[in-house]
Amino acid sequence: MSLEYRSPGPDEFATALGTTHAAFGEELKDDDIERQRRLMPLDRVLAAWDAERPVGVTASYPFELTIPGGQVSAAGVTWVGVLPSHRRRGVLRELMRRQLDDIHERGEPLAILWASESVIYGRFGYGMAAPATELDAERNAFALRDDPGPPGSVRLVTADEAAEQLPPIYERIRVERPGMLSRTDDWWRHGRLADPEHWREGSGPKFYALLEIDGEPVGYALYRIASKWEHGTPQGEVRIVEALASSPDATAELWRFLFGIDLVTRVKADADPAWPLFLMVADPRRLHLSVSDGLWLRLVDLEAALHARTFAAGEPVVLEVADELLPRNAGRWTVGAEPGRSEEEGDVALDITDLASAYLGAFSFERLAAARRARELRPGGLARATALFATPLPPYCPEEF
Ligand SMILES: CC(C)(COP(=O)(O)OP(=O)(O)OC[C@H]1O[C@@H](n2cnc3c(N)ncnc32)[C@H](O)[C@@H]1OP(=O)(O)O)[C@@H](O)C(=O)NCCC(=O)NCCS
Known part of the structure; x- marks a missing residue:
């Protein structure tokens, strides 16, 4: 051929x-x-x-x-x-x-x-770099623990107002959180906020909810409702396209709103894999969280990728990387000091695929080793590599593209 x-x-x-x-x-x-x-x-x-x-x-x-x-x-x-x-x-x-x-x-x-x-x-x-968490929650089982009551208010806005109000909130969150993507105006208007009929998959139009606390926009949700009635009772579901909030209080308020929508029994969403909601509710099991592979990442230019990210303080480590498809990435690399090629003995051996799973902070080197995806070559190598790559929160990519 x-x-x-x-x-x-x-x-x-x-x-x-x-x-x-x-x-x-x-x-x-x-x-x-x-x-x-x-x-x-x-x-x-x-x-x-x-x-x-x-x-x-x-x-x-x-x-x-x-x-x-x-x-x-x-x-x-x-x-x-x-x-x-x-x-x-x-x-x-x-x-x-x-x-x-x-x-x-x-x-x-x-x-x-x-x-x-x-x-x-x-x-x-490509390796799994930011696994996704999905929730398929029972609406009636939702309650926040230690709930002082609502401090904010939600308004439903038009797509045009959403195009003004949502990007700054997103931007504040995006720059802090590994795994998130830049968005242009066109991306917002013709992508994320767009609502063509054939994207609805049996649900209604896209709604744009803006959360304000003390008059400040601090969170938003894009969602649809799929209506369903059985034996005269409402059995619909809320399908959340995106729900982001810029503080713990805002997160609680946004989900209170989403779980408060009437005529539905299920709330479905991709949720933050740091699981703030799991820790926030009285009955976490009823959120029915599940994990899937999420965002995949390919280290195309390993040297540039290592230079681009920062590492936690700690002793340097030498990674022995295999890359069959792009041999320029293969070999020994020092991380921790100035990243670069190394002549030293390796501390940890792994494939480029699995290094991608550590790059944004999704998996520690011990977890990779426990799954036979990384191998310790010198004692303490895994622990040192983990310390360097550690991030406070797991990466989160809230958008499929
Ligand atoms: C997935 C798809 C693009 C593969 O294209 P293709 O030209 O048949 O793939 P290739 O012949 O180049 O296959 C390369 C390798 O991938 C494997 N492979 C490809 N698609 C696969 C699949 N869906 N499941 C399992 N293995 C697959 C092949 O067996 C082959 O394996 P090898 O490395 O052992 O030889 C094609 O099947 C397709 O268009 N599927 C529907 C749309 C889709 O899923 N697109 C991907 C969007 S993310």
Whole structure:
């Protein structure tokens, strides 16, 4: 099979996007094309062409990702799909290889993605970097513990007001929390706040709730209601698209509001993996929390990635890194002092995939070792590496892209 790999021209953009939709078995709508034209730079789309027809596609959004101690350019890989007529012949592998080269040439040290299936991307060096927590809670079992009563108030606002009020709240939270992504105005208006009919999946319109305490906007929620009635009783659910708050009091108030919505029995959301809610409620079991793989990360340029993040104080450690796909990252690296290549003996050996799981602070080196994902080469190596990479909170990526 001889395929050509190149970016689409301007008049091929929609066809390339249509290939992704076909790979997912979905219909491409006009508003998808318009939205993606605003959000996706043409030269970040890469397609495999079989006689002028795209049969496989990948693309990436230009993000800034918050990492411990700062932020770094990260390619947000998306649109990945290969037509069923061309699957399992190495098209994805070739797209991934070329895309990682392209990301490296752009000077972006990281690539990140949400996987349709968690089995796909490990082979390309992506590791689970910010696991997601989902909640499917029983509304009637909700109560805050030690509840002094509501200090704030929530207003439902229009999409236009949301576009004014929400970004500053998000921005305050984003810059502090590893795993969160920068958002442009277009991203807000045409992405996060947009409400096309075909995104609703059986629920109603998107609502925009703004929380204020002492007159200050401190949190917000985007949500929909899926109405359902059984035997004359309301059995609907609240489907939360995003709920973020900038302080513990604001978090409590936002969830009080969301659990107070009438005519529903379930509240569904992606929740902060630091689990503030789990610790805040009287009956944590009834939140029905579950964990999934969440955000995947590929260390494309390990040296740049190590320079970009800060490390806790502690003795330096030498990591012996394996990277089959991108051998430039392989070898021994010192972390703790000035990060760089090392001639010293290694303290901990691991694959680039598993280093990605430690990079944002999701997993300690001991936890990786307990899962046979890291190996101690010198006594104390795991503990020293863990101390250096430690972060106060687990990373959180509240948005799939
Ligand atoms: C997932 C998908 C892109 C794979 O494309 P493909 O061209 O068939 O993949 P390749 O032939 O390059 O496969 C590369 C490797 O990944 C494996 N692989 C690919 N897709 C897989 C899947 N869904 N489950 C398990 N393994 C998979 C292949 O077996 C192959 O393994 P190998 O390294 O041992 O040889 C394609 O099946 C698809 O479009 N699926 C539907 C849409 C989708 O899920 N997109 C991903 C969005 S994140």
